[in-house]
Amino acid sequence: MANKPPDRIRVGIVGGGLAGATLANALIVHSHLDIELFEASHEFSERGAAVGLSVNAQNALRQIIPSIREFLAKAGAVDMNSTRTALGSGPAAGTIIYDIAASSGLGVVLHRASLLRELLHLLPKEILHANKKLKSINPNRDGRVELGFEDGTIECFDAVIGADGIFSIVRHHVLQDAAEECAPSPAGYWDSRNLVPFEKAKKVLGEKYFETDRQWSWVGDGAFLLHNVLENGAMVQVIISAIEPEPPKDRKRPLTKEFLDQTLDRWFDGPIAKGMIELMLDQDNPQGYSQWEHRSTKTYANGYVCVVGDAAHATTPWQGAGAGLAIEDAMVLGTLFSKVTSSRDVPAAFKAYDEIRRPRCQRVIDSSREMAGVYCGRNPGAGLDPDKLREIFASRYSFILGLDMEAHKAEAMHAFVNSG
Numbered sequence: 001m002a003n004k005p006p007d008r009i010r011v012g013i014v015g016g017g018l019a020g021a022t023l024a025n026a027l028i029v030h031s032h033l034d035i036e037l038f039e040a041s042h043e044f045s046e047r048g049a050a051v052g053l054s055v056n057a058q059n060a061l062r063q064i065i066p067s068i069r070e071f072l073a074k075a076g077a078v079d080m081n082s083t084r085t086a087l088g089s090g091p092a093a094g095t096i097i098y099d100i101a102a103s104s105g106l107g108v109v110l111h112r113a114s115l116l117r118e119l120l121h122l123l124p125k126e127i128l129h130a131n132k133k134l135k136s137i138n139p140n141r142d143g144r145v146e147l148g149f150e151d152g153t154i155e156c157f158d159a160v161i162g163a164d165g166i167f168s169i170v171r172h173h174v175l176q177d178a179a180e181e182c183a184p185s186p187a188g189y190w191d192s193r194n195l196v197p198f199e200k201a202k203k204v205l206g207e208k209y210f211e212t213d214r215q216w217s218w219v220g221d222g223a224f225l226l227h228n229v230l231e232n233g234a235m236v237q238v239i240i241s242a243i244e245p246e247p248p249k250d251r252k253r254p255l256t257k258e259f260l261d262q263t264l265d266r267w268f269d270g271p272i273a274k275g276m277i278e279l280m281l282d283q284d285n286p287q288g289y290s291q292w293e294h295r296s297t298k299t300y301a302n303g304y305v306c307v308v309g310d311a312a313h314a315t316t317p318w319q320g321a322g323a324g325l326a327i328e329d330a331m332v333l334g335t336l337f338s339k340v341t342s343s344r345d346v347p348a349a350f351k352a353y354d355e356i357r358r359p360r361c362q363r364v365i366d367s368s369r370e371m372a373g374v375y376c377g378r379n380p381g382a383g384l385d386p387d388k389l390r391e392i393f394a395s396r397y398s399f400i401l402g403l404d405m406e407a408h409k410a411e412a413m414h415a416f417v418n419s420g
Ligand SMILES: Cc1cc2nc3c(=O)[nH]c(=O)nc-3n(C[C@H](O)[C@H](O)[C@H](O)COP(=O)(O)OP(=O)(O)OC[C@H]3O[C@@H](n4cnc5c(N)ncnc54)[C@H](O)[C@@H]3O)c2cc1C
Pocket: 014, 015, 016, 017, 018, 019, 020, 038, 039, 040, 041, 045, 050, 051, 052, 053, 054, 057, 132, 133, 134, 135, 163, 164, 165, 166, 168, 169, 191, 308, 309, 310, 311, 317, 320, 321, 322, 323, 324, 325, 326
């Protein structure tokens, strides 16, 4: 007997950031799916400086975009020949603690806007809808989901996936009564970023830090600094991050020289703080932003609706893993939807996605928060001792970087097929 062809299934993705755009690429290859991607802003755009894609993120992206090297080159990705972590303050300031490339393969760093541009470029224009802010989600009587937008329009879908960021409306719908207890909260740290021309960064920080395309992370007393090269070597991203005992209500604070001097006052014997402050202040209206996260999430799925990316699992940036997790989400949903042949399969596919993805993502969120303390010299056992820090770093990345993508996809498929 010939196999019945799959039904046409209409999938609405809400949010056109890195998660939504990657997911649309993962789903569009299945010819039985009709995908529509909705973005609240008047155009699809990414704010913020750079995003690092570690080995796991690249491995997951390769499953979605097989010509990944070409794709990353178009997005201006710079290979990090090493990610070097050194001490920035204290008696051993300048000591190199760890070099990740030596043990774990290469990461790449990209300008966020360039990555989003290239992801959108691969999608048909007619599925991209800007200026479409979601206001309401209602399951209707036919078992479909109605999305109501701020412009008064309503669209019906067989499956809805929320990629609408940390303060997601779709997350609220998925979690229902648990939404309040699972709301995002401050993690206890702030950070600030700037992009400066490569030559300027080299002059201010010193030539020796730019001999190769290397990411430098600086661990120190109460704070953390980072600089890396991006945009095909044209620009350098600088980051200053520190402990935030009392988060400001509006999640941001203006950065002044006095405030940064005070934040890094125990760093000035070290090699890097003075130059980093100069580069950070070389922008209009510099701001520091509180880092928020999802400390717990009861489920990523509810019937015909689920959440991905920061809508599901916003994490602090300390292990550079948030975008990688969103790409892994897209890979898993892409795999599951290859076997979703009727809209009736959607809840089981979303349940399998939740079962496989949530434990991993929560582990990353918890680990990243703990690493914040380590990077700010506040791990009780290690402080600013390079040997003890080395031991911690050696053990804290392998579970993120070493995910076996084939096994992860197979696990998801197994959960789907056996969902009864
Ligand atoms: C400071 C910082 C540094 C980071 N560095 C790294 C890194 O180096 N490596 C890494 O892997 N990750 C990193 N991350 C994490 C990573 O950037 C995020 O996890 C990722 O960008 C999240 O993408 P997203 O699409 O889920 O969410 P978002 O980028 O927030 O996108 C959500 C989109 O949904 C839209 N939207 C919101 N509400 C609605 C609505 N009602 N209707 C329609 N559209 C809506 C928004 O306009 C937006 O375009 C970092 C994060 C931060 C904050």
